[in-house]
Amino acid sequence: EAEVAQSPRYKITEKSQAVAFWCDPISGHATLYWYRQILGQGPELLVQFQDESVVDDSQLPKDRFSAERLKGVDSTLKIQPAELGDSAMYLCASSPAIRAKAEQFFGPGTRLTVL
């Protein structure tokens, strides 16, 4: 069964450093999402792509976060500089574009710890 791949699974960094997370969605899925999940809370959408275009980045802290999906396939989420409050699980999800009621398929996540 096809899965969403994410790397790394775990990342520890010091504040003010730069970090990057990578996501490879299920083949053929046009829509890609990045969520952030703080411990004890549900995931919160950061950014949504339709192919290579950003559909929704209203919750993305643009002063320090950036996301790209240059060829409309895999995607990178970057934080620079990292702050203590960025410690969280970063989840990537993908969804096919054709089916109107398509569910989202989530990857295993990257757990970020900022020291």
Place this chain on the structure above:
Amino acid sequence: DAKTTQPPSMDCAEGRAANLPCNHSTISGNEYVYWYRQIHSQGPQYIIHGLKNNETNEMASLIITEDRKSSTLILPHATLRDTAVYYCIVRVPGTASKLTFGTGTRLQVTL
């Protein structure tokens, strides 16, 4: 998207049915009820969704009240592997529609 209310936690004995309630009293006519679950340290997993009719798949059943203001997710024979946080989400379907997660219900299945 309409807001949902779920109990923070529930317990269920293994082999018994787990009934997880969700209130969504402000749901609109074109909004669906979706259920996802998240096993510890994993990404959320889609379970089921429905509009107004009861739905069943290999994982669970979804019962939606006639007025659509509440629903119940039923795991007919809970196992230890069903221990997870269960999220009830109301949304208009379509790939442009994001999932808005609450805090969910933490289901603990015990021996």
